[in-house]
Amino acid sequence: xxxxLESGGGLVQPGGSLRLSCAAxxxxxxxxAVSWVRQAPGKGLEWVSSISGNGGSTxxxxxxxxxxxxxxxxxxxxxxxxxxxxxxxxTAVYYCAKDKDITIFGVVALFDYWGQGTLVTVSS
Amino acid sequence: EIVMTQSxxxxxxxxxxxxxxxxxxxxxxxxxxxxxxxxxxxxxxLLFYDASTRATGIPARFSGSGSGTEFTLTISxxxxxxxxVYYCQQYNKWPPLNFGGGTKVEIx
Numbered sequence: 001x002x003x004x005l006e007s008g009g010g011l012v013q014p015g016g017s018l019r020l021s022c023a024a025x026x027x028x029x030x031x032x033a034v035s036w037v038r039q040a041p042g043k044g045l046e047w048v049s050s051i052s053g054n055g056g057s058t059x060x061x062x063x064x065x066x067x068x069x070x071x072x073x074x075x076x077x078x079x080x081x082x083x084x085x086x087x088x089x090x091t092a093v094y095y096c097a098k099d100k101d102i103t104i105f106g107v108v109a110l111f112d113y114w115g116q117g118t119l120v121t122v123s124s
Numbered sequence: 125e126i127v128m129t130q131s132x133x134x135x136x137x138x139x140x141x142x143x144x145x146x147x148x149x150x151x152x153x154x155x156x157x158x159x160x161x162x163x164x165x166x167x168x169x170l171l172f173y174d175a176s177t178r179a180t181g182i183p184a185r186f187s188g189s190g191s192g193t194e195f196t197l198t199i200s201x202x203x204x205x206x207x208x209v210y211y212c213q214q215y216n217k218w219p220p221l222n223f224g225g226g227t228k229v230e231i232x
Contacts, residue, residue, distance in 0.1 A: 035221075037168075044211065044223060044224075044225050044226045045160075045162075045168065045211055045213075045223040045226075046223070047218075047219075047220065047221035047222070047223070050221070059218075059219045059221075060219070061219065061220055061221075062220065095167055095168075097168075100170070100173065108215055109215045109218060109221050110156075110158055110170075110173050110215045111158075111160075111168075111170060112170050112173075112179065113170075114167035114168055114169075115167060116166075116167055117167060
């Protein structure tokens with residue numbers, strides 16, 4: 001059974017940092033691209049970042065470029081999101097999501113499994 | 125950047141009735157269009173990909189259609205568990221990867 005379990009969320013002050021993790025199981029993690037998608041309270045879905053299966057290709061939304069960094073450790077079956085210089089508008093539930101098809105070198109960004117999300121609150 | 129527009133923003137439907145949700149892309153996305161369902165407090169769930177291919181476990185009362193810039197999600201006979209927010213998402217040309225703003229299907 002495919003499982004994605006996010007952790008690392010919490011309350012952080014503006015300008016602060018946080019690192020989110022997404023532990024994957026039930027599939028060959030290194031064969032699939034994975035992504036972060038966030039949802040501000042009461043709002044819609046917003047794509048944040050994606051990374052290919054081998055970690056060689058990364059993509060970011062303009063709103064987070066230069067502040068958030070996606071990475072993965074395929075030996076630990078874990079996806080990360082390093083969040084620096086956080087702003088109030090980064091407040092959201094952050095979901096990790098897996099590509100539906102094998103994507104070792106690229107990203108399709110069609111998501112067949114999602115984690116339950118971790119809440120990040122940026123506030124003083 | 126491809127902008128995805130969903131209509132209506134909300135829809136009130138009685139159980140057993142038909143619901144039709146629309147999604148429009150600002151330029152052609154071919155058939156590279158997905159639909160997701162999200163219930164309160166839950167993660168999104170993939171319903172359709174490639175515009176009309178039902179994902180695993182999705183009931184036949186759900187159908188997806190369209191190509192290019194116009195897409196439709198139809199629920200033929202709404203069940204209580206179908207009341208949720210539905211999002212479309214294109215994966216044809218990105219970044220940025222854009223979702224539609226969502227359609228909330230409510231009980232009438």
